[in-house]
Amino acid sequence: MTTWSQLKSNQPIAIKMLQNSIEKQRTAHAYLFHGPKGTGKVEASLLFAMSYFCENREGTSEPCGECHSCKRIQTGNHPDVHWIKPDGQSIKKEQIEHLQKEFTYTGLESTQKCYIIEDAEKMTVHSANRLLKFLEEPSRQTVAILLSENIDSMLATILSRCQRIQFQPLSQTEQQQYLIEQGIPDSTARICVAMNLNIYEAKEWKDDEWFAEARKIVLQLMEKVMNSNNEGYLFIHQAWFDHFKDRNQLETGLELLLLWFKDIILYHLDEKEQLVFYDQSDRIERYHQMMTIDQAKHAVYNILDTKRRVSMNVHQTLAMEHLVLQI
Numbered sequence: 001m002t003t004w005s006q007l008k009s010n011q012p013i014a015i016k017m018l019q020n021s022i023e024k025q026r027t028a029h030a031y032l033f034h035g036p037k038g039t040g041k042v043e044a045s046l047l048f049a050m051s052y053f054c055e056n057r058e059g060t061s062e063p064c065g066e067c068h069s070c071k072r073i074q075t076g077n078h079p080d081v082h083w084i085k086p087d088g089q090s091i092k093k094e095q096i097e098h099l100q101k102e103f104t105y106t107g108l109e110s111t112q113k114c115y116i117i118e119d120a121e122k123m124t125v126h127s128a129n130r131l132l133k134f135l136e137e138p139s140r141q142t143v144a145i146l147l148s149e150n151i152d153s154m155l156a157t158i159l160s161r162c163q164r165i166q167f168q169p170l171s172q173t174e175q176q177q178y179l180i181e182q183g184i185p186d187s188t189a190r191i192c193v194a195m196n197l198n199i200y201e202a203k204e205w206k207d208d209e210w211f212a213e214a215r216k217i218v219l220q221l222m223e224k225v226m227n228s229n230n231e232g233y234l235f236i237h238q239a240w241f242d243h244f245k246d247r248n249q250l251e252t253g254l255e256l257l258l259l260w261f262k263d264i265i266l267y268h269l270d271e272k273e274q275l276v277f278y279d280q281s282d283r284i285e286r287y288h289q290m291m292t293i294d295q296a297k298h299a300v301y302n303i304l305d306t307k308r309r310v311s312m313n314v315h316q317t318l319a320m321e322h323l324v325l326q327i
């Protein structure tokens, strides 16, 4: 379990403000945690909910992590704590209506309630207006936490009703250090930081067989395309699409491929300590001899273009065929 003091090392101002409001029992009706991905917003929301409901917390802001409330919040099973995440591309009006309905009943176990809205900027106009009504008539013991990476696309009327807590961007080294402290192996931590994953996503991927296999297949594709474009072409038909079956999976595959070419660029620039696949530096050295920095940049450009096309629902096989012939 993450603690407030751990989060505080990266976000001293934000966490101090939250700890103060918990310790003095002066919590706001609505908070807006904003800042880039991977800065601790999700972790802070979870901790906030635990501190708010913890049965053993005395004179400190740290929740015990052991009581019935803490345990159920950690596993997502507390009846008075609601998490809302985008359903597909947006947060829909029905999701906010459902939340409101839940809240018309008094707290199931206590009189307090807490709801957390992730990616709050993804609310449709209808859902934002719904939420606004809700924020305008707060029941006394309800705390709303809105999380956002992009507050510029949120309604000003919503922003004005929230206490804003800013989460500062972390350096790559700080992020990596944090993941390692949380038990993520260094080699995975580097990939997760490069892919902008938060601690929960990183933990999910740490022991994930699909992800381990994805890393292998991307590496195999690298070997093939370095030999010849034709080998790469054959390989995507033989092995690639057996593993990267849907759009999300394909996007992860492309993201990993991108990191390899970025590593080749880093090697050319003599920034070897920054390599994501630092445990494969022999291989990257070999690749950098086979490819100029301009060729590697060209590959990065093509992969980004393929990612964009895939996100726009271009035929996936065609997009990949095109890519391996371009690299």
Ligand SMILES: [Zn+2]
Residues within 6 Å of the ligand: 053, 054, 055, 056, 057, 063, 064, 065, 066, 067, 068, 069, 070, 071
């Ligand atoms: Zn507790």
